[in-house]
Amino acid sequence: MKRKLLAALLACTVATPALADVLIDNVEGLTIDENGKVKRFTALVIDDDGKIAQVLERGDRKPQTDFREDGQGRVMIPGLIDAHAHVMGIGIGALTLDLSDTNSLDEALEKIRTFAAENEARPWILGRGWNQEKWGLGRFPTAAELDSAVSDRPVYLQRVDGHAGWANSLAMEAAGITAATKNPSGGRVERLPGSQVPSGVFVDGAEDLMTRAIPAPRPVERDLAFAEAQRVLHRFGITAVADMGTTIEDWQAYRRAGDAGTLTLRIMAYAGGPENMELIAGARPSPWLYEDKLRLNGVKLYMDGALGSRGAWLKRPYADDPGNTGLPLMTGAQLRNILVRAAQGNFQPAIHAIGDAADAEVLNAITEIAESFPGDRRWRVEHAQIVDPADLPLFGQHGIIASMQPVHQTSDRLMAEARLGPDRLEGAYAWNTILSLGGRLAFGSDAPVESPDPFAGLAAASTRMDANGQPFGGWRPQDRVNREQALAGFTIDAAFAGFAEGRFGRLLPGERADFVLVDRDPLLATPAELRATKVLETWVGGRKVYDAD
Numbered sequence: 001m002k003r004k005l006l007a008a009l010l011a012c013t014v015a016t017p018a019l020a021d022v023l024i025d026n027v028e029g030l031t032i033d034e035n036g037k038v039k040r041f042t043a044l045v046i047d048d049d050g051k052i053a054q055v056l057e058r059g060d061r062k063p064q065t066d067f068r069e070d071g072q073g074r075v076m077i078p079g080l081i082d083a084h085a086h087v088m089g090i091g092i093g094a095l096t097l098d099l100s101d102t103n104s105l106d107e108a109l110e111k112i113r114t115f116a117a118e119n120e121a122r123p124w125i126l127g128r129g130w131n132q133e134k135w136g137l138g139r140f141p142t143a144a145e146l147d148s149a150v151s152d153r154p155v156y157l158q159r160v161d162g163h164a165g166w167a168n169s170l171a172m173e174a175a176g177i178t179a180a181t182k183n184p185s186g187g188r189v190e191r192l193p194g195s196q197v198p199s200g201v202f203v204d205g206a207e208d209l210m211t212r213a214i215p216a217p218r219p220v221e222r223d224l225a226f227a228e229a230q231r232v233l234h235r236f237g238i239t240a241v242a243d244m245g246t247t248i249e250d251w252q253a254y255r256r257a258g259d260a261g262t263l264t265l266r267i268m269a270y271a272g273g274p275e276n277m278e279l280i281a282g283a284r285p286s287p288w289l290y291e292d293k294l295r296l297n298g299v300k301l302y303m304d305g306a307l308g309s310r311g312a313w314l315k316r317p318y319a320d321d322p323g324n325t326g327l328p329l330m331t332g333a334q335l336r337n338i339l340v341r342a343a344q345g346n347f348q349p350a351i352h353a354i355g356d357a358a359d360a361e362v363l364n365a366i367t368e369i370a371e372s373f374p375g376d377r378r379w380r381v382e383h384a385q386i387v388d389p390a391d392l393p394l395f396g397q398h399g400i401i402a403s404m405q406p407v408h409q410t411s412d413r414l415m416a417e418a419r420l421g422p423d424r425l426e427g428a429y430a431w432n433t434i435l436s437l438g439g440r441l442a443f444g445s446d447a448p449v450e451s452p453d454p455f456a457g458l459a460a461a462s463t464r465m466d467a468n469g470q471p472f473g474g475w476r477p478q479d480r481v482n483r484e485q486a487l488a489g490f491t492i493d494a495a496f497a498g499f500a501e502g503r504f505g506r507l508l509p510g511e512r513a514d515f516v517l518v519d520r521d522p523l524l525a526t527p528a529e530l531r532a533t534k535v536l537e538t539w540v541g542g543r544k545v546y547d548a549d
């Protein structure tokens with residue numbers, strides 16, 4: 001049986017070895033080791049379960065294996081792990097209208113018009129990625145402006161941060177929105193100046209008023225979107241993600257892929273709220289399924305919104321909007337209630353908190369609850385963008401993981417300065433401070449809010465400069481991390497944050513053989529070179545899932 005399989009493998013020109021032990025030879029390998037240090041190696045042996053059997057250094061004797069693959073001296077790094085992404089959002093985003101590259105309202109309207117014309121069969125035009133800040137508009141766009149592009153069908157477009165949506169008149173009509181529509185709790189219906197007439201933009205909790213009117217994607221559409229998401233992520237060298245806000249429908253799509261043998265991405269899932277948590281997993285987190293490819297770890301919660309739409313909850317008013325402190329999306333009592341319920345079932349909470357008031361509320365709630373639920377809980381705060389310096393030590397004191405997205409810092413820098421003013425940036429995107437206070441980091445992208453490209457994330461984490469090298473020397477450079485810490489953030493630390501250490505995240509014996517072949521050494525490259533890293537091949541569990549050729 002084995003011989004027959006081997007013959008079949010050898011017959012392939014592009015070999016995808018499986019179910020045989022394989023020597024991947026002649027690589028410039030590197031990984032973070034058991035002690036958190038960089039270890040270099042030249043070859044790997046993968047067993048027939050797709051796990052690493054041996055890691056060989058220069059001069060080590062090569063074992064006899066069924067199959068040998070020549071790495072041709074290329075650089076091998078561990079498969080990259082995105083600690084905060086929205087998997088279905090990436091897939092659906094890739095299949096719907098993307099406005100993230102538009103630089104003006106007019107350019108966006110033109111793109112919307114073209115997309116609608118090219119997709120005549122779609123009853124709704126859906127998309128995302130607009131940003132009135134990037135357009136230099138100085139205000140939200142309106143339904144009337146959107147009507148000028150598409151007036152024959154409903155259109156609904158999410159803002160780049162996912163915290164606001166822009167509808168045309170037919171979409172508002174379909175959702176039953178009128179001047180009598182009230183602001184829901186935790187949300188705001190934007191109005192035309194001096195009136196109650198909805199202007200077409202729905203912020204945070206008010207988005208539900210619109211999204212419930214949109215026909216849900218069918219399972220077959222979800223499967224297509226998921227397949228697309230896997231392709232996109234593997235192309236960037238990503239082999240595992242923490243999926244933030246998994247719905248029961250998302251979970252079913254992942255399970256269908258697992259059952260069909262087409263699941264190639266490792267997913268650490270955080271259910272979208274307690275209802276999805278119970279629907280997906282019942283009383284306890286799921287076991288690891290499909291050879292460590294899928295697990296429901298916990299629950300994703302929202303304490304506040306985002307800075308861009310001024311939905312982030314601040315201790316003091318916005319510097320550029322006096323009187324507005326943003327919105328908490330739950331009361332402190334609701335938060336504590338859900339945290340206790342989650343902890344009772346051993347579910348891991350991952351709580352979105354961006355503003356300093358939101359972070360303080362979450363950190364304090366965890367501090368209180370951690371006393372009744374000791375042990376290895378790995379409480380996660382997602383984003384932790386603006387933290388009062390007085391609250392920063394709480395991360396280290398209670399083993400709280402700060403799950404942060406380096407590229408947010410470079411994208412948000414100017415906006416954060418405008419929103420907060422100069423005297424409130426001390427605890428902004430404070431990666432190194434959190435580490436030095438004994439806290440733990442995990443790095444991700446928040447894709448599709450940002451590109452999932454982990455090499456941009458590694459560069460931002462270690463320089464605090466954007467793709468244009470701005471600002472020179474880095475923004476608040478004392479909070480950058482070193483290159484090894486950045487790599488750990490996108491590999492082993494991201495695995496640890498999802499209770500997956502020992503399963504994947506490092507290239508060590510016993511772990512899954514998830515690795516990437518790239519065209520340069522990410523620890524030695526300059527920041528510009530690092531950003532330009534080309535992923536040549538991506539492997540998951542000893543199988544090639546992406547090949548640039």
Ligand SMILES: [Zn+2]
Pocket residue numbers: 084085086244446
């Ligand atoms: Zn997110």
